Amino acid sequence: MADEKINKGHSENYFGDYRDFWWNRAFLDLTAKRLDLERHQSMLDVGSGHGHWTRILAPYLAPGAEITAIDSDEKWYKENPDLQAYFQKSGNLFQLKKGDAQDLPFEDNSFDLVTCQTVLIHVPRPAKAIQEMKRVLKPGGTLLCVEPNNIVQSLIKTSLTKNDPIEETLDHIKYRLIIEKGKKAMGRGDNSLGDLLPGMFAMEGLNNIEVRLSDKAIAMYPPYDNEEQLATLKQWMKGSSWKSNTQKDIDFFHAAGEKYMPFYFEYQEKYARSDEHVMGALQREQYHAAGGSLMYLVSGSK
Numbered sequence: 001m002a003d004e005k006i007n008k009g010h011s012e013n014y015f016g017d018y019r020d021f022w023w024n025r026a027f028l029d030l031t032a033k034r035l036d037l038e039r040h041q042s043m044l045d046v047g048s049g050h051g052h053w054t055r056i057l058a059p060y061l062a063p064g065a066e067i068t069a070i071d072s073d074e075k076w077y078k079e080n081p082d083l084q085a086y087f088q089k090s091g092n093l094f095q096l097k098k099g100d101a102q103d104l105p106f107e108d109n110s111f112d113l114v115t116c117q118t119v120l121i122h123v124p125r126p127a128k129a130i131q132e133m134k135r136v137l138k139p140g141g142t143l144l145c146v147e148p149n150n151i152v153q154s155l156i157k158t159s160l161t162k163n164d165p166i167e168e169t170l171d172h173i174k175y176r177l178i179i180e181k182g183k184k185a186m187g188r189g190d191n192s193l194g195d196l197l198p199g200m201f202a203m204e205g206l207n208n209i210e211v212r213l214s215d216k217a218i219a220m221y222p223p224y225d226n227e228e229q230l231a232t233l234k235q236w237m238k239g240s241s242w243k244s245n246t247q248k249d250i251d252f253f254h255a256a257g258e259k260y261m262p263f264y265f266e267y268q269e270k271y272a273r274s275d276e277h278v279m280g281a282l283q284r285e286q287y288h289a290a291g292g293s294l295m296y297l298v299s300g301s302k
């Protein structure tokens, strides 16, 4: 059964998109109420990518609100027909533009709501991005940033890791910490920036700071047949969750410091088959995990 699903994963049409399942609807409703999103007539989504977050928030704003999305990657600001088509039907005025979070191409005091989701973790100067987002926010407007701590993933137990020796868990944490250090050293951001966001908001002079955690967990358990589990399987097959992308990891290790390279090779040798173990356990329907994560929602007003 799982085997069939995993093989069908090669057809893009079989699965939904992983990010479509990142939020519980009731939690979004509550967030919209808490932040009184319906009074906002305009929104800027920074680093909008495919537009998952843009589409999620737009219906909570005032009817016909003006939506602006920007991204620094031309893959997203030039070729995003899905997002354009979505907003053509929605009744919102919509524009998609090129823009860098650290140097926003907008006048001061332009938007009622400025937001981003999993963007500041990729930005070399996140404090500058927060300063820019505040600058383009209207007085009284809301800044809402959604960013994770990703290092906790190394501590989440699964049916495969539940009896791991302490040393193995420490190896996984050490590996991820070195990757995070290298990523930062390369100016590619900080994977666990979410922990620091409230303080950064305070230092930027934002008011009414509120900090919450998403209540979503994507639990995996046999027979893995609900939509979010199928989308998660697809994401795993693309290799972004538990598979290591060897060249990228080597670059991060070099950037973290040459002294870490022996650990890279030891780790790769010791855990060379862990991807196969996960895939095998999924196929035998023996893999399960509650799928917890740490995703912060930090809001403040100007």
Ligand SMILES: C[S@@+](CC[C@H](N)C(=O)[O-])C[C@H]1O[C@@H](n2cnc3c(N)ncnc32)[C@H](O)[C@@H]1O
Pocket (backbone or CB within 6 Å): 019, 046, 047, 048, 049, 050, 051, 052, 053, 070, 071, 072, 073, 076, 099, 100, 101, 102, 116, 117, 118, 119, 122, 123
């Ligand atoms: C992980 S994706 C998140 C996309 C979208 N916010 C979502 O949640 O689905 C990160 C996005 O941030 C964009 N990005 C990275 N650095 C950026 C920067 N300095 N300015 C604007 N966008 C940036 C990337 O191109 C990418 O689309």
